Amino acid sequence: MFLPSRVELEFSGSSAPSTWCTSHRSQTNFSVLRLPVETRLEVMDDKPKPGTLSENSEVLFSFGVIADIQYADLEDGYNFQGNRRRYYRHSLLHLRGAIEHWNTEGRPPRCVLQLGDIIDGYNAQYKVSEKSLELVMNTFQMLKVPVHHTWGNHEFYNFSRNYLTNSKLNTKFLEDQIVHDPKTVPSEDYYAYHFVPFPQFRFILLDAYDLSVLGVDQSSPKYQQCLKILREHNPNSELNSPQGLSEPQFVQFNGGFSQDQLNWLNEVLTFSDTNQEKVVIVSHLPIYPEASDSVCLAWNYRDALAVIWSHKCVVCFFAGHTHDGGYSEDPFGVHHINLEGVIETAPDSQAFGTVYVYPDKMVLKGRGRVPDRIMNYKREIQL
Numbered sequence: 505m506f507l508p509s510r511v512e513l514e515f516s517g518s519s520a521p522s523t524w525c526t527s528h529r530s531q532t533n534f535s536v537l538r539l540p541v542e543t544r545l546e547v548m549d550d551k552p553k554p555g556t557l558s559e560n561s562e563v564l565f566s567f568g569v570i571a572d573i574q575y576a577d578l579e580d581g582y583n584f585q586g587n588r589r590r591y592y593r594h595s596l597l598h599l600r601g602a603i604e605h606w607n608t609e610g611r612p613p614r615c616v617l618q619l620g621d622i623i624d625g626y627n628a629q630y631k632v633s634e635k636s637l638e639l640v641m642n643t644f645q646m647l648k649v650p651v652h653h654t655w656g657n658h659e660f661y662n663f664s665r666n667y668l669t670n671s672k673l674n675t676k677f678l679e680d681q682i683v684h685d686p687k688t689v690p691s692e693d694y695y696a697y698h699f700v701p702f703p704q705f706r707f708i709l710l711d712a713y714d715l716s717v718l719g720v721d722q723s724s725p726k727y728q729q730c731l732k733i734l735r736e737h738n739p740n741s742e743l744n745s746p747q748g749l750s751e752p753q754f755v756q757f758n759g760g761f762s763q764d765q766l767n768w769l770n771e772v773l774t775f776s777d778t779n780q781e782k783v784v785i786v787s788h789l790p791i792y793p794e795a796s797d798s799v800c801l802a803w804n805y806r807d808a809l810a811v812i813w814s815h816k817c818v819v820c821f822f823a824g825h826t827h828d829g830g831y832s833e834d835p836f837g838v839h840h841i842n843l844e845g846v847i848e849t850a851p852d853s854q855a856f857g858t859v860y861v862y863p864d865k866m867v868l869k870g871r872g873r874v875p876d877r878i879m880n881y882k883r884e885i886q887l
Contacts, residue, residue: 620656837882
């Protein structure tokens with residue numbers, strides 16, 4: 505897989521957590537070795553604390569974020585381990601509350617990022633997938649700004665990739681084209697695109713299930729290729745189990761990024777570097793071990809990190825999937841935010857946020873379970 509030579513990585517000491525994609529932070533030990541001088545980042549000890557933003561700070565624009573709605577017309581239940589309550593029916597009310605908030609903000613967000621798992625896999629079991637999706641999408645129609653949909657594992661529990669490509673969950677029509685740069689045009693083989701909500705800010709939506717056994721015809725070469733990758737790393741008879749794995753992210757409910765998609769991402773980031781843009785990346789699966797339970801990471805998260813770390817333009821990476829959320833700033837100054845899931849949010853709380861973008865930072869104002877974050881843009885040492 506693509507690995508820029510200027511970045512050398514080492515990941516070690518991983519073990520399978522006792523619960524899958526829930527409350528524990530990753531136990532993976534992470535270090536970056538032998539970084540060239542030109543890539544070292546200044547340690548910033550002057551970060552403002554929440555609530556201390558200067559009144560003179562200028563908000564350029566804002567955008568909304570929400571993750572793991574997982575609606576189903578079912579009574580409350582529990583996760584696969586039986587230790588996490590899930591509010592299937594109430595998740596739709598949480599979504600309506602978030603939309604009402606965004607619609608009534610004095611300065612509406614430019615867009616909303618929906619980070620995947622919009623309806624729960626139980627809908628397929630009861631053969632109501634299309635009905636449930638229509639109900640949630642009709643709710644999103646109340647939103648007065650564009651919404652960009654990411655695909656997660658629950659999308660593929662309910663639908664094939666071909667179905668999703670032809671559904672309202674495909675928001676590639678909102679993408680922007682970079683004129684005279686064909687390498688920045690994504691392939692139709694994966695669901696990814698980029699767009700510019702505000703001058704000098706580019707958002708990139710990635711397909712974390714580009715490599716996956718979910719939603720793919722089992723007779724296809726791609727399915728066989730992905731199944732081979734999965735079995736090489738996971739000898740368990742139950743492929744959703746991380747039990748005993750040295751790399752617990754290799755489970756069936758996760759996926760990864762193909763080499764073609766990583767090459768495309770590299771081209772877009774090269775363009776953004778050249779044009780001094782700031783970049784926000786969106787994916788259902790997280791890619792940074794210190795911000796996520798290790799079992800929730802993308803299969804080849806190292807490869808995605810290597811591409812991102814070979815560029816200067818990336819500000820933050822938003823993901824869902826973990827339900828309990830997570831945050832960490834990596835050694836290259838990229839902020840990794842895993843948003844708390846709506847599905848495990850009690851009726852008396854909430855789980856969404858609005859990100860306010862400033863010339864020198866992004867500020868996440870969370871609601872309910874989602875905490876506030878201040879994400880300063882990275883600065884490099886001038887030697």
